[in-house]
Each structure stands twice: as C-alpha cells, then as structure tokens.
Amino acid sequence: MSHPGPQTQYQQDNTLQTNAQHSNVQHANPQHPPVLAGRGLFKYYGQVVGLAGVDVSVRAGEALAVMGPSGNGKTTLLHVLAGILSPDQGEVWLAGERVDQLNDAARTVLRRRRLGFVFQDNQLLAELPADENVALPLMVDGISRRDAIARARATLAQVGLANEVNRRPGELSGGQAQRVAIARALVGEPQAVFADEPTGALDATTGAQVIDLLIGAATHRGAAVVVVTHDDAVAARCHRVVRIVDGRVSER
Ligand SMILES: Nc1ncnc2c1ncn2[C@@H]1O[C@H](COP(=O)(O)OP(=O)(O)O)[C@@H](O)[C@H]1O
C-alpha cells in the first residue's frame, strides 16, 4: 500500500528518498547534521514488541515520513523519539544531547520548550480563540500574555490565518483548525516537530495543503519533522520515508 514512487531511491539506514515532485517543499540540505536521532531503539509493552531495534535520524530542515501497517510500531517510535515514552534499550539524541535518560520532569520541559506536536484531531481548546490556543504553551512556559499573544498572532499569520486569530475552533474549517494546531506546534521554535496522522481527518486536497504548510513552515525554521502517515501522497511530500514493520525498519 505504501510502496514508494518510481523515482524513489534507497538511502543509508534503509530510509527512502522521495523526489517530492508534486510538492513545493524545498530539499533538505544534506550538509545539515542530524538534529534528532534514535539509535538501537527497543520498546516492549509487556510481552508485546513495540520497537525491535530501530535506527533513524532526521536533519535540521528535513521531513521524515514514517509509514507501515497498523499496529507495527509507528506511534511507538514517534513517542520514543519525542520523549513521551522511554525506550527499554537504545538512545535518543536531540541537537547533540542525549535525552532518553532524562527524568519525567525534565522530559516534560524538553517537550514544551524544544519539541512541537500536531495530532490527527487538532486538540485545540474549544472555548479559546485561535490566538489564545497558540499562545497557551508560551504562557505555560512563563512568557507574558501580551508577548505570547503577539508571537501567536505572528505565527498564525505565517500559516495564513491572519484574519482568523479571534475565531474559536468551532468557527474554523478542519484545515484551518489544523493550521492553528501547526502554529501552536511551531510558536515555541522547536528543534523537532512530531505529527501523528496529521491529515487523517482531512480530505485529500486540504490534507496536501496542510502537510505542505507544516513541512514548509517547520523546515524553514530549521526544525526536524517526523510525520506518521498512511497516506502515500503525504509521504511523497516529505524528504524521506521510513517503513516500520514488526517494530523494525523494513526495506519492503
Ligand atoms: N500502551 C500500550 N500498551 C500495550 N500495547 C501497546 C500500547 N501501545 C501500543 N501497543 C502495541 O504495540 C504495537 C505497536 O503499536 P503502535 O506503535 O501504536 O503501532 P502503529 O502506530 O504502527 O499502529 C501494537 O501491537 C500495539 O498493540
């Protein structure tokens, strides 16, 4: 289902380079060092294998698609790389720093200050207007309301929502709401952005616009992007694809 397109080439660590030919996404600069890396990652849920030895890395400004059948470890990999779960074995590195051994409190701060997240269901707060939804993570981090709202509005403008800053999620289309979620993920200038099926609730056209916006805005800022997706069209818009089968990187 997710086999790569005809102009796809194998890269080191068994990931696949897409040509991103339908996309306005710029190519990642191969000179950039990996900003995010997992080395020898294992994760078990009791007897169930989540990850069985995964090596993966993503450079600054690069978007990696994670594909593969359901229940094979994609979300587990994303959660381990993002410090939501600790690996049972292996290492996670962010910008040259090992982060998998941090305690819970330090991981929470890491996620808030250095990582961004986009979910399938945007997880916006229904009672807050778009600018306050985007400003919230900054305010939680101690930035004044005034500065946080100003930064939120600037980020919303960058995702094409300058005129929607006062709308509540229920007053936005699905694609607009997902763009608010992207602004919220990017407002803190994260080093890496994680998205689990970010277009799963959108039609194909809107999904393509949203994924291009996410990749374009994140990579423009030099963030590494990891996108879990079932959608070949979404993967084709990323710079590389890795396929996870039975908790391992697969070549097929
Ligand atoms: N919290 C959990 N407790 C027990 N098993 C889990 C948990 N999360 C995931 N799993 C199992 O780990 C495997 C990989 O799951 P997951 O990473 O969610 O796969 P995917 O995202 O590819 O659908 C599956 O067998 C799943 O049932």
Ligand SMILES: [Mg+2]
């Ligand atoms: Mg999943």
